[in-house]
Structures are given as structure tokens and as C-alpha cells.
Amino acid sequence: MIKATIYNQTVRAEAGALHYLQGQIEIQTQMPSATGFLKSLATSETVFKPTYTGSGTIFFGPPIFGEYTILELNNEAWVVDRGAYVCSDISVEVGAWRNKAVTALFSSEGWFQTQVSGTGRVVIQAQGPIEAIDLVNDRLVVDGSFAVARQAHLNFSVQKATKGWLSSAASGEGLVNVIEGTGRVLIAPFPNLHNNLLYSMSALIPRATS
Structure with a gap:
């Protein structure tokens, strides 16, 4: 859970993130602009992001338990x-x-992702521990949805795991996400660990034979 203490200040949050608050805090939800509405649809985020203004303490948290x-x-x-x-x-x-x-077309991230910009603090969450990786004119290869966040100036692309399509398929990796340049990437392996666990469990289930 996230504890935000404000003094005559304003914070913004994802809709449904509020757990409870204490103090003289006003909650406001404004209608988004047409551009903001389309951006919310594109990123699968909620259309409305309420603001909390005043003095007091606010406790936020996502609908799932995880790391912040x-x-x-x-x-x-x-x-x-x-x-x-x-x-x-x-x-x-x-x-x-x-x-x-x-x-x-070929990555799991889709056409649009959420971008945060400017100066200030942003709280993000993942389903497991988050690790920071600093790249210095380097290349990070990510298999699946490991990357939770990356600095926007880094180059993000989808590439074959190996030079040839046949060898990529044989390696079991196929296509991978590649992040290149100089900057910081935050990764959280838990989603893939979860999928691997389900895959391992399914392999133990007896299958009917004809």
C-alpha cells in the first residue's frame, strides 16, 4: 500500500486506486479531453484519473498485491x-x-503504452520484485513481459532471438523484445515466472491416450 501525505497539494491517481484517506482532502474527477479519452482507450488505462487536493494522508493501492x-x-x-x-x-x-x-504487431506491448513525463514522482507497480538495469550504450534482450518501465529515449524493438528464423524457432525463444541505448530499464520477472509455473503444472496433468 502507498501512503501519500500532502500539505495544500494535489496528486493524481488511477481510478479505483484509493483505499482510504484522512484529512481535509477534496476528490475531483474532470471530464477528459477528446485526445485524453482516445489515449486512455489506446493504453487500456481508465478514462478518469481523479485528483486529490488538500492536506492529509491518502492510501493508494492497485487491485492486485505486488511491489511498488x-x-x-x-x-x-x-x-x-x-x-x-x-x-x-x-x-x-x-x-x-x-x-x-x-x-x-509482434510484441506483447501492443500499439500504445502509458507515458509519464515532466518533473515529479510517479508510483508504479508490478506483480513481483522490481529490478533496475542501467544501460550505457548497451543492449537488453527481454523475453516476454519482463520490462515494467523504460526511459522513453531508449530504442525499443522486436527482433529474432537468433539470426535465422529456423534457429530462433528451435531455440524456443522466437521473437524477443530488445531495448538499446543509454538509460534505465525496470524489470519484474514475476509474470513470466507465473506463466512458467502454470506451464510446469500443466505438464504434470495426465493426458488421455487413445
């Missing part, structure tokens, strides 16, 4: 996975990031 990380933005932009955004300072703009066509 605070991003300290300093006039920069980050791309976060769909559903990872929880809340942020009002100074942070929440919008949409459009992936390249090939990346959108």
Missing part, C-alpha cells in the same frame, strides 16, 4: 507497462506512447 517503485522524474519521460501506473504528482503528465508498427 517510485520514479523520480526530472524533466524526462518514461514509458510504463499497461496497468503499472498507480499515482503521481499533479505536475506529471500522463499520456500515451505509440510503438513502431512492427513492434506493435
Whole structure:
């Protein structure tokens, strides 16, 4: 659970993130602009993001239990996975990031992801522990939905796991997400560990033979 203490300040949160609050705090929900409405649909985030203004303490949390990380933005932009955004300072703009066509078609991220930009704090969540990886003119290969967030200036693409299609298929990896450049990436292996566990359990189920 996230505890936000404010003094004559305003914070923004994902709809449904509020658990409870204490103090003189006013909750407001404004109608989004046409552009904001379309961005919300594209990123699968909720259309309405209420603001909390005043002085007191607010407790936020996502609908699932997980791990939280605070991003300290300093006039920069980050791309976060769909559903990872929880809340942020009002100074942070929440919008949409459009992936390249090939990346959108063949990656699990889709055409649009959530973008947070500006200066301020952003809280994101994942289903397991989050690890920061710093790239210095380097390349990070990610199999599946490991990446929870990345700095927006990093190059994100989908590539074959190996040089040839046949060898990629034989390796069991096929296509992988590749992040290149200099910057920070946050990863959380838990979703893939969860899928691997389900796969391992399914392998133990006896199958009928003809």
C-alpha cells in the first residue's frame, strides 16, 4: 500500500486506486479531453484519473498485491507497462506512447503504452520484485513481459532471438523484445515466472491416450 501525505497539494491517481484517506482532502474527477479519452482507450488505462487536493494522508493501492517503485522524474519521460501506473504528482503528465508498427504487431506491448513525463514522482507497480538495469550504450534482450518501465529515449524493438528464423524457432525463444541505448530499464520477472509455473503444472496433468 502507498501512503501519500500532502500539505495544500494535489496528486493524481488511477481510478479505483484509493483505499482510504484522512484529512481535509477534496476528490475531483474532470471530464477528459477528446485526445485524453482516445489515449486512455489506446493504453487500456481508465478514462478518469481523479485528483486529490488538500492536506492529509491518502492510501493508494492497485487491485492486485505486488511491489511498488517510485520514479523520480526530472524533466524526462518514461514509458510504463499497461496497468503499472498507480499515482503521481499533479505536475506529471500522463499520456500515451505509440510503438513502431512492427513492434506493435509482434510484441506483447501492443500499439500504445502509458507515458509519464515532466518533473515529479510517479508510483508504479508490478506483480513481483522490481529490478533496475542501467544501460550505457548497451543492449537488453527481454523475453516476454519482463520490462515494467523504460526511459522513453531508449530504442525499443522486436527482433529474432537468433539470426535465422529456423534457429530462433528451435531455440524456443522466437521473437524477443530488445531495448538499446543509454538509460534505465525496470524489470519484474514475476509474470513470466507465473506463466512458467502454470506451464510446469500443466505438464504434470495426465493426458488421455487413445
